[in-house]
Amino acid sequence: MDAATLWQRYQDWLYTHDGLGFYLDISRMRFDDRFVAEMKPKFDKAFAEMAKLEAGAIANPDEGRMVGHYWLRNTDIAPNSQLKAEINDTLEAIHRFAQDIHSGTIKPPNAPKFTDILSIGIGGSALGPEFVAEALASSSPQLNIHFIDNTDPTGIDRTLGKLKDKLHTTLAIVISKSGGTPETRNGMVEVQAAYQAANLPYSPHFIAITGHGSKLEKMAESENWLATFPMHDWVGGRTSELSAVGLVPAALQGIDIDQMLAGAKEMDEATRIPELKQNPAALLALAWYFAGNGKGEKDMVILPYKDSLLLFSRYLQQLVMESLGKEKDLDGNTVYQGIAVYGNKGSTDQHAYVQQLREGVPNFFVTFIEVLKDRDQESPEVEPGVTSGDYLSGLLQGTRQALYDNNRDSITVTIPEVTPRTVGALIALYERAVGLYATLVNINAYHQPGVEAGKKAAASILQLQNQIVQALAESNQPLSLAELAAAANAPEETEAVYKIVRHLAANNRGVVLQGDASQLQQLKVTGE
Numbered sequence: 001m002d003a004a005t006l007w008q009r010y011q012d013w014l015y016t017h018d019g020l021g022f023y024l025d026i027s028r029m030r031f032d033d034r035f036v037a038e039m040k041p042k043f044d045k046a047f048a049e050m051a052k053l054e055a056g057a058i059a060n061p062d063e064g065r066m067v068g069h070y071w072l073r074n075t076d077i078a079p080n081s082q083l084k085a086e087i088n089d090t091l092e093a094i095h096r097f098a099q100d101i102h103s104g105t106i107k108p109p110n111a112p113k114f115t116d117i118l119s120i121g122i123g124g125s126a127l128g129p130e131f132v133a134e135a136l137a138s139s140s141p142q143l144n145i146h147f148i149d150n151t152d153p154t155g156i157d158r159t160l161g162k163l164k165d166k167l168h169t170t171l172a173i174v175i176s177k178s179g180g181t182p183e184t185r186n187g188m189v190e191v192q193a194a195y196q197a198a199n200l201p202y203s204p205h206f207i208a209i210t211g212h213g214s215k216l217e218k219m220a221e222s223e224n225w226l227a228t229f230p231m232h233d234w235v236g237g238r239t240s241e242l243s244a245v246g247l248v249p250a251a252l253q254g255i256d257i258d259q260m261l262a263g264a265k266e267m268d269e270a271t272r273i274p275e276l277k278q279n280p281a282a283l284l285a286l287a288w289y290f291a292g293n294g295k296g297e298k299d300m301v302i303l304p305y306k307d308s309l310l311l312f313s314r315y316l317q318q319l320v321m322e323s324l325g326k327e328k329d330l331d332g333n334t335v336y337q338g339i340a341v342y343g344n345k346g347s348t349d350q351h352a353y354v355q356q357l358r359e360g361v362p363n364f365f366v367t368f369i370e371v372l373k374d375r376d377q378e379s380p381e382v383e384p385g386v387t388s389g390d391y392l393s394g395l396l397q398g399t400r401q402a403l404y405d406n407n408r409d410s411i412t413v414t415i416p417e418v419t420p421r422t423v424g425a426l427i428a429l430y431e432r433a434v435g436l437y438a439t440l441v442n443i444n445a446y447h448q449p450g451v452e453a454g455k456k457a458a459a460s461i462l463q464l465q466n467q468i469v470q471a472l473a474e475s476n477q478p479l480s481l482a483e484l485a486a487a488a489n490a491p492e493e494t495e496a497v498y499k500i501v502r503h504l505a506a507n508n509r510g511v512v513l514q515g516d517a518s519q520l521q522q523l524k525v526t527g528e
């Protein structure tokens with residue numbers, strides 16, 4: 001395409017939203033008018049399904065749930081007055097709680113104010129709060145936030161190590177919709193133990209954000225924790241950033257949560273319009289469909305040119321991949337859907353993997369996230385007439401151009417600056433794009449059956465570990481791996497048995513492995 005045609009295509013496809021100062025450019029995706037026309041009926045269906053979802057239809061048929069994250073930022077569209085009141089009451093309670101914590105009205109037993117937050121959660125109960133903290137927390141926030149988002153003992157130690165002298169002024173937030181996720185439970189138990197070791201009662205330092213009736217809610221109530229906030233049944237984990245899950249930690253850090261909700265609401269209004277060219281989420285979904293042929297054949301590389309948006313790709317990874325990565329479509333056909341998402345930030349990645357993007361296997365499309373404002377203050381010149389921000393901007397344009405010249409497609413999302421409002425808008429944009437795309441490819445975006453398999457397998461490994469420990473205690477002689485597997489009633493599981501004893505031995509857990517590590521048949525296991 002020559003320069004003039006490309007410029008025309010840019011103008012034809014550039015979406016602008018004046019209120020948000022937002023732009024979306026899909027002109028560098030090489031679809032043609034025929035493709036757009038072919039997609040029209042699919043989009044009509046997607047818009048209709050989305051309207052039903054927003055009106056309260058059971059949009060997650062497997063779990064029999066409504067999908068209501070859009071109501072969180074505009075309670076007027078909640079399907080009934082009870083839901084509306086629940087959302088408004090929760091928001092009010094969040095504001096009140098944050099104010100009381102900031103003013104010291106709610107304080108820890110041994111200090112005038114809380115200084116730090118320790119957020120314990122995983123997946124949708126961590127990624128949004130982590131992304132938002134990185135994007136929006138000021139350099140001296142009202143409270144500093146720390147995260148435990150895994151069951152890695154070293155990671156837990158590292159975080160607790162940072163808080164060693166501040167546990168007495170730390171507010172722990174346990175976030176889990178189900179209230180039973182093992183990684184989160186483990187983090188909570190270890191943090192509670194740390195309080196006990198420091199001779200501090202943990203209940204006046206703990207709050208819970210969880211589903212109604214969960215084990216976690218019951219624990220928080222019976223142990224008299226400081227507060228509990230609800231995670232509504234109709235909000236899925238990966239779309240929960242604008243529920244209490246994201247709003248409580250954000251408000252505590254001093255981030256303007258009303259502006260986050262306002263930005264999301266404005267974007268929701270824009271992405272509700274049932275007209276492809278006037279709807280930025282639909283344009284994104286169109287571009288994704290085109291890129292991957294409706295089958296996820298190309299990966300989505302997210303490249304924000306702004307350090308504070310570093311965690312956006314990680315946040316989107318769950319939102320997109322847990323929503324779209326499905327084996328079956330809504331009719332039960334095996335389809336193996338999904339779009340792989342990865343990314344980090346520009347221009348940093350230009351010196352890492354952009355080489356492959358430019359010249360290597362063309363199995364991706366890029367989404368550039370451009371932020372127009374460089375910084376609050378005036379920028380010094382790094383060369384006559386040129387600032388660091390000019391470089392960042394130039395590098396983005398240059399990379400986009402270089403990729404296009406080598407037949408690599410890209411989308412560019414532009415926001416004026418990184419603010420609570422624009423971050424709320426970005427979250428809403430991608431939530432909607434995922435929802436629309438799911439209808440285009442006929443899948444349920446709101447369940448995650450695949451995650452259960454790994455959880456069940458992990459539980460049976462821990463069960464096997466108990467059987468092994470018992471078998472070793474009952475044996476008075478060293479056992480080969482096969483003998484141990486048989487003694488543990490798991491003769492088919494020798495490999496799992498080997499991995500369990502190797503892990504126990506490495507951690508001085510009363511198990512010794514003897515023999516040549518490369519001769520597994522000859523290894524002998526004893527209990528100490």
Ligand SMILES: O=P(O)(O)OC[C@H]1O[C@](O)(CO)[C@@H](O)[C@@H]1O
Binds near residue numbers: 122176177178
């Ligand atoms: O909030 P919960 O129930 O602890 O779940 C955490 C995450 O685990 C998942 O269920 C997947 O395992 C996610 O969908 C969810 O965000």
